[in-house]
Amino acid sequence: MDYSQFLVMHQEIGLLVLILLIFLFDTFSSRQVPRGLSMFSVCLFGLLTVGGFVFPWDKAVASAFGGMYVTSPVMVAIKNVLNVGVFIVLLQSMNWADGEFMRIRRGEFYELLLITLFGMYLMISARHFLLFIIGLETASLPLAALVAFDKNRYESHEAAVKYILTAVFSSAIFMMGLSFVYALAGTLYFNDIAGACFGGDAMLIVAVAFVIAGFGFKLSLVPFHLWTADVYQGAPTAVTSYLSVISKGAAAFSFFVVMVQVFGPFYGKIWEWMLYALIILTITVGNLFALRQKNLKRFLAFSSISQAGYIMLGVISGSAQGLGSLIFYILVYIFSNLAAFGVISSIENKTGRVDMDSYNNLYSTNPRLAFTMMLAMFSLAGIPPFAGFFSKFFIFSAAVQPGTPALYILTLIALINTIISLYYYLLVVKAMFIKNQEECVIPAFRSTGSERLGMWICVAGIIFVGLFSCIYNSLISAAQMNTEYIFTLFAN
Amino acid sequence: MEKLPIALYIIPSLIMFCCGVYGFITRKNMIAILISLELMLNSVDINFVVFNRFLYPGQLEGMMFTLFAIAIAAAETALAIAIIVNIFRAVKNIDIRDLNKMKF
Numbered sequence: 022m023d024y025s026q027f028l029v030m031h032q033e034i035g036l037l038v039l040i041l042l043i044f045l046f047d048t049f050s051s052r053q054v055p056r057g058l059s060m061f062s063v064c065l066f067g068l069l070t071v072g073g074f075v076f077p078w079d080k081a082v083a084s085a086f087g088g089m090y091v092t093s094p095v096m097v098a099i100k101n102v103l104n105v106g107v108f109i110v111l112l113q114s115m116n117w118a119d120g121e122f123m124r125i126r127r128g129e130f131y132e133l134l135l136i137t138l139f140g141m142y143l144m145i146s147a148r149h150f151l152l153f154i155i156g157l158e159t160a161s162l163p164l165a166a167l168v169a170f171d172k173n174r175y176e177s178h179e180a181a182v183k184y185i186l187t188a189v190f191s192s193a194i195f196m197m198g199l200s201f202v203y204a205l206a207g208t209l210y211f212n213d214i215a216g217a218c219f220g221g222d223a224m225l226i227v228a229v230a231f232v233i234a235g236f237g238f239k240l241s242l243v244p245f246h247l248w249t250a251d252v253y254q255g256a257p258t259a260v261t262s263y264l265s266v267i268s269k270g271a272a273a274f275s276f277f278v279v280m281v282q283v284f285g286p287f288y289g290k291i292w293e294w295m296l297y298a299l300i301i302l303t304i305t306v307g308n309l310f311a312l313r314q315k316n317l318k319r320f321l322a323f324s325s326i327s328q329a330g331y332i333m334l335g336v337i338s339g340s341a342q343g344l345g346s347l348i349f350y351i352l353v354y355i356f357s358n359l360a361a362f363g364v365i366s367s368i369e370n371k372t373g374r375v376d377m378d379s380y381n382n383l384y385s386t387n388p389r390l391a392f393t394m395m396l397a398m399f400s401l402a403g404i405p406p407f408a409g410f411f412s413k414f415f416i417f418s419a420a421v422q423p424g425t426p427a428l429y430i431l432t433l434i435a436l437i438n439t440i441i442s443l444y445y446y447l448l449v450v451k452a453m454f455i456k457n458q459e460e461c462v463i464p465a466f467r468s469t470g471s472e473r474l475g476m477w478i479c480v481a482g483i484i485f486v487g488l489f490s491c492i493y494n495s496l497i498s499a500a501q502m503n504t505e506y507i508f509t510l511f512a513n
Numbered sequence: 514m515e516k517l518p519i520a521l522y523i524i525p526s527l528i529m530f531c532c533g534v535y536g537f538i539t540r541k542n543m544i545a546i547l548i549s550l551e552l553m554l555n556s557v558d559i560n561f562v563v564f565n566r567f568l569y570p571g572q573l574e575g576m577m578f579t580l581f582a583i584a585i586a587a588a589e590t591a592l593a594i595a596i597i598v599n600i601f602r603a604v605k606n607i608d609i610r611d612l613n614k615m616k617f
Contacts, residue, residue: 150578151574151577151578151581154578154581154582154585155581155585158585158588158589162588162589162592165592165593165596166592166595169596169599172599175603175604175614176614176615178596178599178600178603179600179612179614179615180615181596181599182543182593182596182597182600182612183612185589185592185593185596186537186543186546186547186550186593188589189550189554189589189593190537190550190553192585192589193533193550193553193554193557194553196554196557196582197530197553197556197557197560199557199578200557200560200561200564200575201560203561203564203565203574203575203578204560204564204568207568207569207572207574208574209574209578250615251615251616254615255615
């Protein structure tokens with residue numbers, strides 16, 4: 022065996038070394054240093070993130086382990102995007118991780134969080150279902166432990182039990198689908214399956230439906246979304262923000278790869294219509310349920326469900342442009358959602374409040390936080406100068422690119438839903454700025470340096486990512502490079 | 514020696530899977546729900562082994578997948594049990610109907 026092929030996985034190996042360093046630091050550092058570990062982890066992870074961008078993207082084309090693992094510019098790009106998100110999550114959770122409750126648990130938090138990221142890397146690069154399943158479980162099991170992290174709060178346990186049971190249920194359904202795929206194709210390599218199956222088979226339809234259902238649970242698409250709001254509400258806020266952006270982003274990318282590469286030849290015959298129904302349901306139901314939420318974490322949970330529906334528009338387009346705009350959407354979604362979660366978590370750390378009523382007239386006491394939240398809401402709703410508008414624009418234009426009337430109607434429905442979503446996003450803005458008659462229950466306070474840095478990065482991202490076209494262009498060109506790793510055999 | 518037909522393996526395995534889904538939906542005790550989940554995961558394992566043995570006897574891919582799937586199922590169960598123990602400590606009960614503080 023040629024051991025040098027391990028070097029192909031340089032991003033995974035870098036992350037693994039980082040996890041081990043954090044583990045060693047946690048084990049051997051003295052307990053007297055109160056903040057050493059979180060600072061150490063954030064700094065190291067920042068270095069890793071920057072290193073990912075410094076490394077030349079277009080040179081990174083290789084496969085290892087008989088084609089089980091591949092890497093190409095677009096995979097490096099999505100991993101870098103996820104790295105940025107995790108870095109912001111780590112910055113925002115520093116204040117929480119430095120608290121007294123976390124004193125002996127700090128190390129576990131960082132190790133588990135980064136191991137899930139490692140699993141997502143494997144999901145993204147896997148081209149064989151065995152490696153894919155291992156990555157999927159590595160990504161979802163430690164998250165259940167993280168959801169249960171807040172041992173003293175009852176909601177955390179309830180959320181964890183709901184998360185783990187649905188996660189296991191969904192992976193059982195997913196693996197059942199895989200067993201049918203194996204029966205039809207006799208192989209689990211992504212490329213070979215597409216060549217060995219023939220469309221129109223009832224077993225294949227069941228298999229595709231099961232695989233979509235398994236992914237639907239991970240991505241919280243309606244009707245597989247029922248765990249989402251409870252888990253988001255119960256989990257510690259740092260974990261919620263991680264779940265809502267990073268885990269969703271990685272799952273969306275690998276969903277694209279599996280649908281296009283494995284089931285690509287059956288696009289029009291089998292899965293276009295399944296996905297079509299799922300997208301309409303997801304966007305609409307997510308929006309309608311978000312209207313009636315009073316708890317901000319639940320509110321963002323339903324908003325993230327409908328955002329997942331928009332991300333799926335990139336999958337249904339099935340083109341390189343769709344892939345590029347999917348990654349761009351994830352990047353923008355990371356910035357906007359994490360800005361909202363940054364505000365929520367810093368207010369929750371200070372006052373313990375997450376209900377929308379306590380945000381009434383927030384502008385009078387904390388104008389900066391209110392302004393950040395407003396930018397996040399505008400970007401999530403897709404109001405023009407901010408990045409959210411551009412991400413929605415690009416993903417809509419990718420979805421109508423095949424030019425069939427059905428996709429035009431789908432995009433129209435998504436567009437109408439954008440207007441509905443504007444209503445509930447603006448409810449938050451209205452509560453913060455317009456309800457002047459009431460006294461704000463949240464006192465004026467200054468958030469910690471790390472939280473402020475995280476929010477500054479998010480605000481900069483919201484304002485500039487849409488305006489600098491080079492970001493979108495480089496993502497599109499990365500998606501168009503080395504298409505043999507994703508778009509083989511795809512006949513649209 | 515004559516082999517049994519493949520249907521005699523696949524049909525019980527699918528019945529097992531459906532029993533698992535039924536149990537997952539109807540059971541109220543969390544341990545029973547976990548057992549139902551195990552049924553589902555094990556029927557997947559049977560499927561893989563049988564498909565490999567009958568349809569593609571020359572290779573080992575399904576068997577390898579089964580080995581890994583068993584390990585993953587064990588990890589999932591261990592974690593779920595730990596979380597259920599936490600729940601038991603918090604509410605002295607493992608009835609799923611009592612976990613209704615957060616809804617809608």
